[in-house]
Amino acid sequence: xxxxxxxxxxxxxxxxxxxxxxxxxxxxxxxxxxxxxxxxxxxxxxxxxxxxxxxxxxxxxxxxxxxxxxxxxxxxxxxxxxxxxxxxxxxxxxxxxxxxxxxxxxxxxxxxxxxxxxxxx
Numbered sequence: 001x002x003x004x005x006x007x008x009x010x011x012x013x014x015x016x017x018x019x020x021x022x023x024x025x026x027x028x029x030x031x032x033x034x035x036x037x038x039x040x041x042x043x044x045x046x047x048x049x050x051x052x053x054x055x056x057x058x059x060x061x062x063x064x065x066x067x068x069x070x071x072x073x074x075x076x077x078x079x080x081x082x083x084x085x086x087x088x089x090x091x092x093x094x095x096x097x098x099x100x101x102x103x104x105x106x107x108x109x110x111x112x113x114x115x116x117x118x119x120x121x
Contacts, residue, residue, distance in 0.1 A: 101116075108114035 105114075105116040109116075
């Protein structure tokens with residue numbers, strides 16, 4: 001069997017082109033994979049930074065909320081204390097006024113026969 005030089009060169013050059021194309025395709029694939037890894041690394045770093053930022057902000061917000069809840073509780077207790085003191089003062093004044101009215105009604109009844117026309121008295 002006689003090998004034709006032209007056919008042999010065609011086959012060899014075809015094989016070389018095929019190996020070159022496969023090599024170039026491998027380079028492009030490696031470049032794409034490197035870029036994908038770079039983007040993946042950047043995204044993971046950004047997510048970690050955002051997570052840390054969110055955790056810090058949540059911690060700060062939680063502390064502020066605790067402070068405000070403590071202030072609210074203290075103010076509520078103080079307001080209840082003041083309200084109770086005001087209630088006691090009003091009750092004391094009302095009782096004094098009630099006793100005075102009873103005394104005046106008794107005095108007027110005794111002196112002039114005046115009768116107070118109220119269901120309570």
